[in-house]
Amino acid sequence: MDTPTPVSRRTRRSRLLAAAASLAIAGAIGFGAATTGTSPVLAEAVRVESDQQIAGFADVVERVSPAVVSVRVSARMAPASDNGPGGFFFDFPGFEDLPKDHPLNRFFREFRGERGPDANPRFRDRPNRARPSSQGSGFFISEDGYLVTNNHVVEGGSDFTVVMDDGTELSAKLVGTDPRTDLAVLKVEEAREFTYVAFADDTKVRVGDWVVAVGNPFGLGGTVTAGIVSARGRDIGAGPYDDFIQIDAAVNRGNSGGPAFNLSGEVVGINTAIFSPSGGNVGIAFAIPASVAQDVVTGLIEDGTINRGWLGVQIQDVNADIAESLGLDEAKGALVSEAQPDSPALKSGVKSGDVIVAVDGRDVKSPRELARMIGNLDPGQEVELTLWRDGKAETVSVKLGEMPAAQQVAAAEPQEPDAGDTLEGFGLTVTPAEDGNGLVVTDVSPDGEAAARGIQAGDVIVSVNSRQIKAVADVDEAVKAATGAGRKAVLFQVQRDAANRFVALPVGQG
Numbered sequence: 001m002d003t004p005t006p007v008s009r010r011t012r013r014s015r016l017l018a019a020a021a022s023l024a025i026a027g028a029i030g031f032g033a034a035t036t037g038t039s040p041v042l043a044e045a046v047r048v049e050s051d052q053q054i055a056g057f058a059d060v061v062e063r064v065s066p067a068v069v070s071v072r073v074s075a076r077m078a079p080a081s082d083n084g085p086g087g088f089f090f091d092f093p094g095f096e097d098l099p100k101d102h103p104l105n106r107f108f109r110e111f112r113g114e115r116g117p118d119a120n121p122r123f124r125d126r127p128n129r130a131r132p133s134s135q136g137s138g139f140f141i142s143e144d145g146y147l148v149t150n151n152h153v154v155e156g157g158s159d160f161t162v163v164m165d166d167g168t169e170l171s172a173k174l175v176g177t178d179p180r181t182d183l184a185v186l187k188v189e190e191a192r193e194f195t196y197v198a199f200a201d202d203t204k205v206r207v208g209d210w211v212v213a214v215g216n217p218f219g220l221g222g223t224v225t226a227g228i229v230s231a232r233g234r235d236i237g238a239g240p241y242d243d244f245i246q247i248d249a250a251v252n253r254g255n256s257g258g259p260a261f262n263l264s265g266e267v268v269g270i271n272t273a274i275f276s277p278s279g280g281n282v283g284i285a286f287a288i289p290a291s292v293a294q295d296v297v298t299g300l301i302e303d304g305t306i307n308r309g310w311l312g313v314q315i316q317d318v319n320a321d322i323a324e325s326l327g328l329d330e331a332k333g334a335l336v337s338e339a340q341p342d343s344p345a346l347k348s349g350v351k352s353g354d355v356i357v358a359v360d361g362r363d364v365k366s367p368r369e370l371a372r373m374i375g376n377l378d379p380g381q382e383v384e385l386t387l388w389r390d391g392k393a394e395t396v397s398v399k400l401g402e403m404p405a406a407q408q409v410a411a412a413e414p415q416e417p418d419a420g421d422t423l424e425g426f427g428l429t430v431t432p433a434e435d436g437n438g439l440v441v442t443d444v445s446p447d448g449e450a451a452a453r454g455i456q457a458g459d460v461i462v463s464v465n466s467r468q469i470k471a472v473a474d475v476d477e478a479v480k481a482a483t484g485a486g487r488k489a490v491l492f493q494v495q496r497d498a499a500n501r502f503v504a505l506p507v508g509q510g
Contacts, residue, residue, distance in 0.1 A: 057212050057263075061224050064265045065165050066195035070216040071138045071149050071172075071186070071257060073157035137215035137258030138162070138186065139267065140196040141297065145188035148297055149257030150272050151177045154184045162188055165222050176300035180308075180375075181241055182272050183293060184257075185300040197259065199290040200266035205229055205245065213249040213271055213285075215258025225250040227283075229268075234286055236273060240371040244286035245269045251285035260287045267293075295376065309377035309400035311350075312343020314500060315367040318355060321504035325465065325482070325491040326355060327391045333357040334367040337493070337500035348398040350385065352493060352500055353466045357393070358386035374400065390466060421472045425479075426450050426505055430461065430472065438462045438469055438495070453503050455494060462500070463493040483507055 136153030140146065147162065154160065160172040175185040188194070209229045217223050227249030234244040247260055251271050259267040269287025276282050299306045315334040323331040333355040339346040350356075356364055360383055364370045377383065379402035387394045422429050427448020430439035438460040444451045461469055464478035482490045489504045 060265050067140045067197045068214045069138050070163040071136045072161040073134045074159040136256040139259045140194045143193045147186050151179050151182045151184045153257045176304040178296050178306045183296045199294045200268045202290040211247050211260045213260045215255035217252040217254040248283045250281045252281050308375040308403045310403040311345045311374050312340040313345045314338040321489045325489040325504045333364050334370040344398050344401045348396050355388040460495040
């Protein structure tokens with residue numbers, strides 16, 4: 001029988017205190033001691049029983065992932081020029097006189113791009129070798145291999161490789177692009193049936209709905225992130241047809257061209273841009289709505305290009321002050337700052353100062369909406385514009401033209417500032433224009449409303465409330481007419497660098 005080891009009174013006391021503390025802690029986190037015996041018994045872990053289980057995204061991802069691809073883009077290097085940069089080898093004196101079998105002769109001819117059966121393999125394909133250009137995402141929209149991505153992903157590329165979710169690499173050709181909406185269509189020529197996805201009815205998409213983004217961030221391959229629709233109708237200054245869906249799913253470089261799905265596996269938008277001061281995801285991403293994409297993609301597949309209707313007007317927003325100065329009940333429509341020369345609008349009688357409030361009876365809420373409405377129509381189509389002019393509504397019929405590839409804007413001759421007359425109440429000093437049309441602003445009071453609303457020295461005041469201006473007296477008459485009609489503001493048409501815009505200034509304030 002073993003003899004017990006003596007234990008001091010202090011040691012026994014320490015052990016008892018430690019045991020008591022352990023039981024107290026165990027009880028606090030869900031353990032309890034048994035009422036019988038001397039050994040503690042663990043209580044059951046807490047578990048909430050509920051018939052409602054939170055759904056995940058695995059089922060959606062499993063079905064749509066085979067339709068989402070990575071898009072690799074390469075560009076061909078141009079052959080070296082004889083005399084341009086990189087072509088200095090060919091200015092070697094006496095190069096043409098070298099014997100044909102001379103080693104340097106062969107060296108220079110190969111770098112020059114000449115080919116032959118005895119060409120060095122190192123240089124045979126060098127001038128035309130493809131180099132990596134960009135990488136993004138895309139998705140199939142048909143079983144025969146049509147897929148959608150962003151224009152900025154494929155821009156400048158000559159070779160396109162589609163990487164499937166299983167790692168298979170397939171060559172693709174470019175069908176068409178639309179830079180204005182940043183969309184592009186590729187086609188994979190492969191004898192197989194591809195898994196593809198469909199576009200959703202994005203008019204039913206609501207702020208707060210779940211979205212799942214699938215793409216190729218940073219070249220990592222198929223990656224899934226989830227979030228919600230944060231906002232709709234975002235204008236980020238990317239183009240005249242901005243109408244983005246904003247989402248908070250993590251979207252990064254390489255996600256461009258990839259789809260954002262709803263929980264039914266339908267594409268509600270195409271990820272195209274992020275807001276990021278740092279270049280990484282901050283939870284604000286923008287997707288092209290499915291309705292916009294579907295129309296553009298159909299046109300690219302059918303024709304390889306997009307032909308849009310063209311009205312030919314420069315337009316601006318109608319704010320509350322402008323609406324007040326024109327007698328409009330609310331701030332809506334698109335204010336025509338200028339009808340471009342030889343444009344359908346000018347030929348139909350549309351002029352500066354008109355407000356386009358409806359197209360074929362459909363209300364126009366903003367310049368952006370007008371641009372989309374006209375852009376969705378075909379060249380040659382007749383439309384009826386409802387205009388607000390001189391305090392009443394008028395209608396004109398316009399036959400749309402085809403949108404030019406590029407617009408030219410003529411530069412105005414710089415105006416030489418000079419002393420002039422003062423426009424009382426507006427903080428402006430003006431002098432008559434040399435051609436007799438308008439008043440040139442020579443000075444702007446920094447404390448006046450004109451300065452606060454962007455009028456600068458050198459601007460030309462062309463009209464006030466649609467009244468042509470040649471002298472200060474014309475401005476005074478326009479202001480008196482406006483105040484007599486109960487208006488609180490007058491509308492200045494201002495020209496700068498051959499571009500017109502309208503500025504509403506409160507009456508009688510400096």
